[in-house]
Amino acid sequence: MPELLPLYGKTLAELQDIVSQEGLPPYAAMQLADWLYKKNVESIEAMTNISKSAREQLVGRYYVGLSKPEGVSASADGTKKYLFRSGNGKFVEAAYIPETGRATLCVSSQAGCKMGCLFCMTGRQGFQGNLSSGEIINQLRSIPEFKNVTNIVYMGMGEPFDNLENVLRSTEVLTSEWGMGWSPKRITVSSIGIIPAMNTFLSRSSCHLAISLHSPFDEERRMLMPIQNVYPIADVVEEIRKANIAGQRRVSFEYIMFDGLNDSPRHVREISRLLHNLRCRVNLIRFHPIPESSLRSASDETIIKFRDALTSKGIFTTIRASRGLDIQAACGLLSTKGLLKNKD
Amino acid sequence: MKAWKEGDYRLQQVISNTRLAPGAFLLKFRKQFDFSAGQIVALGVSTDIEPRFYSIASSEEDELISVLYTEKPDGKLTPMLSMLNPGNPILVSKPFGAFTSFKSEPVFVAAGTGVAPFISALLSNKVRGATLIHGAPYPEYFYFSDYLSEKLGRNYIQCCSRCMPGSHYVGRVTSYLLQWDELDPNRNYYLCGSTEMVVETRSLLISRGVPPDRINAEIYF
Ligand SMILES: Cc1cc2nc3c(=O)[nH]c(=O)nc-3n(C[C@H](O)[C@H](O)[C@H](O)COP(=O)(O)OP(=O)(O)OC[C@H]3O[C@@H](n4cnc5c(N)ncnc54)[C@H](O)[C@@H]3O)c2cc1C
Numbered sequence: 394m395p396e397l398l399p400l401y402g403k404t405l406a407e408l409q410d411i412v413s414q415e416g417l418p419p420y421a422a423m424q425l426a427d428w429l430y431k432k433n434v435e436s437i438e439a440m441t442n443i444s445k446s447a448r449e450q451l452v453g454r455y456y457v458g459l460s461k462p463e464g465v466s467a468s469a470d471g472t473k474k475y476l477f478r479s480g481n482g483k484f485v486e487a488a489y490i491p492e493t494g495r496a497t498l499c500v501s502s503q504a505g506c507k508m509g510c511l512f513c514m515t516g517r518q519g520f521q522g523n524l525s526s527g528e529i530i531n532q533l534r535s536i537p538e539f540k541n542v543t544n545i546v547y548m549g550m551g552e553p554f555d556n557l558e559n560v561l562r563s564t565e566v567l568t569s570e571w572g573m574g575w576s577p578k579r580i581t582v583s584s585i586g587i588i589p590a591m592n593t594f595l596s597r598s599s600c601h602l603a604i605s606l607h608s609p610f611d612e613e614r615r616m617l618m619p620i621q622n623v624y625p626i627a628d629v630v631e632e633i634r635k636a637n638i639a640g641q642r643r644v645s646f647e648y649i650m651f652d653g654l655n656d657s658p659r660h661v662r663e664i665s666r667l668l669h670n671l672r673c674r675v676n677l678i679r680f681h682p683i684p685e686s687s688l689r690s691a692s693d694e695t696i697i698k699f700r701d702a703l704t705s706k707g708i709f710t711t712i713r714a715s716r717g718l719d720i721q722a723a724c725g726l727l728s729t730k731g732l733l734k735n736k737d
Numbered sequence: 738m739k740a741w742k743e744g745d746y747r748l749q750q751v752i753s754n755t756r757l758a759p760g761a762f763l764l765k766f767r768k769q770f771d772f773s774a775g776q777i778v779a780l781g782v783s784t785d786i787e788p789r790f791y792s793i794a795s796s797e798e799d800e801l802i803s804v805l806y807t808e809k810p811d812g813k814l815t816p817m818l819s820m821l822n823p824g825n826p827i828l829v830s831k832p833f834g835a836f837t838s839f840k841s842e843p844v845f846v847a848a849g850t851g852v853a854p855f856i857s858a859l860l861s862n863k864v865r866g867a868t869l870i871h872g873a874p875y876p877e878y879f880y881f882s883d884y885l886s887e888k889l890g891r892n893y894i895q896c897c898s899r900c901m902p903g904s905h906y907v908g909r910v911t912s913y914l915l916q917w918d919e920l921d922p923n924r925n926y927y928l929c930g931s932t933e934m935v936v937e938t939r940s941l942l943i944s945r946g947v948p949p950d951r952i953n954a955e956i957y958f
Pocket residue numbers: 521522523623777789790791792793804805806807808809810811812813814815816850851853955956957958
């Protein structure tokens with residue numbers, strides 16, 4: 394019997410290809426999209442306005458392709474971390490973060506990651522594969538809080554721009570009228586700044602962009618993020634300037650604050666020079682220590698001073714609230730454990 | 738992931754494409770732009786396939802640019818690269834990248850074709866007092882070994898993971914570094930190769946007392 398293919402995560406154009414290959418009427422593609430992304434069915438049999446014979450035909454080749462999380466840990470503050478298994482025993486995490494008036498879901502785009510950032514647990518896993526568009530959106534669709542989620546951030550495991558096509562497919566499904574109908578303003582894709590893919594993203598999507606900055610200085614950023622050797626942050630910023638981002642689209646720079654490393658007035662000056670006159674914001678993040686690393690988070694006092702110093706230079710700066718400290722420590726920990734368990 | 742952009746590349750002719758070992762090749766084409774040792778070029782055979790990056794393995798002074806590559810049987814580009822003959826067209830970007838500032842007495846740690854930037858730095862006489870620790874599965878994958886042995890003498894260490902005990906250290910670069918009694922935390926370490934190799938080597942060096950700011954890595958992602 395041929396292997397069944399998942400429908401979930403397919404764009405309208407891909408669904409149109411499927412219905413045409415199956416010899417079904419063209420409007421069946423829209424019906425499929427409606428059942429998958431608006432009516433949220435879990436089986437092809439439940440798509441009752443598609444003829445019985447067409448459904449039987451589809452069932453022979455396709456399935457919806459949702460998969461439930463295999464594990465969850467819940468924090469006292471309401472944050473939940475879900476562990477999903479996709480093909481080949483890969484594990485990925487999604488974090489559900491409820492706040493007053495909103496709930497954010499942080500999704501993964503790859504199992505593991507190729508980028509090897511010094512401060513990251515996912516980076517230590519190496520790369521186990523790209524997630525399909527369906528596997529990305531499944532992280533939203535298959536959690537019990539699905540209906541409560543108001544914002545999605547692609548800040549979980551993996552580098553979204555190293556899996557650009559699947560990430561763009563997933564944002565297309567999320568934001569299209571025929572899909573889930575989300576506003577792109579509720580979706581942020583976060584990257585370390587792979588320039589060609591970033592430029593494609595900026596031209597093909599209207600979702601927000603977040604760039605991991607972490608240091609404005611070459612040598613320091615290179616130590617933290619080897620990608621600096623290929624795409625220096627100054628070039629990334631230059632490309633964002635050229636893209637002339639206007640309207641409601643937002644560009645932010647993520648800045649993990651490490652004690653004694655990137656938290657000095659010298660850093661404030663260099664960041665303000667780097668981002669001078671760019672319409673953007675900086676988001677300061679406390680570092681959650683990872684095993685066998687000497688990196689430590691800057692103190693709350695230092696972070697507040699840093700925010701105030703950047704603000705006084707005219708850069709809109711926020712401090713990200715720490716959530717789920719008791720369950721996660723760092724993105725990648727849960728899945729690393731899952732991976733190890735799987736290897737045993 | 739990385740699209741070709743008009744103006745970013747030149748159409749060039751392959752000068753040679755020599756098989757150095759099973760699945761490993763040295764590709765040469767004419768140099769059109771100056772580069773710094775450690776830089777990379779993007780290569781392709783048509784604009785339909787996203788370009789891939791390759792470290793330059795030749796001297797800054799050479800008229801030709803060389804790149805070392807291994808063929809990935811299920812890869813998109815390298816099976817096509819390996820079919821190229823002299824005179825065939827190839828798309829080449831301007832050299833770019835910033836894995837270029839090597840301090841004196843560096844320790845280079847490379848796996849496979851990751852030795853390329855270090856060969857370029859040595860051929861260009863950019864570094865003094867270097868040690869090179871190179872990992873490969875079999876002896877034939879120690880590219881440029883005659884030159885490196887002559888240039889570096891005992892500071893050229895071959896770690897051969899699948900060799901019989903004999904002339905090479907048998908094992909991976911990480912096992913060599915774990916027991917290397919000359920490991921000096923005050924030297925600068927430059928790592929080049931796959932994510933797994935870089936991440937493992939970096940953790941090991943840090944666990945042996947090398948400060949992270951003395952480690953610089955180029956990852957072949
Ligand atoms: C800065 C830099 C410098 C580099 N320098 C060199 C160099 O000097 N020499 C060199 O040989 N290489 C180098 N590389 C790697 C090179 O760019 C190519 O990635 C490599 O040659 C493979 O290209 P390919 O098109 O044949 O394979 P690809 O089609 O890119 O595939 C590579 C491998 O990954 C696997 N793969 C592809 N997609 C997936 C997926 N979604 N999930 C899981 N596995 C997947 C494939 O099966 C294959 O085995 C460098 C990379 C970088 C970033």
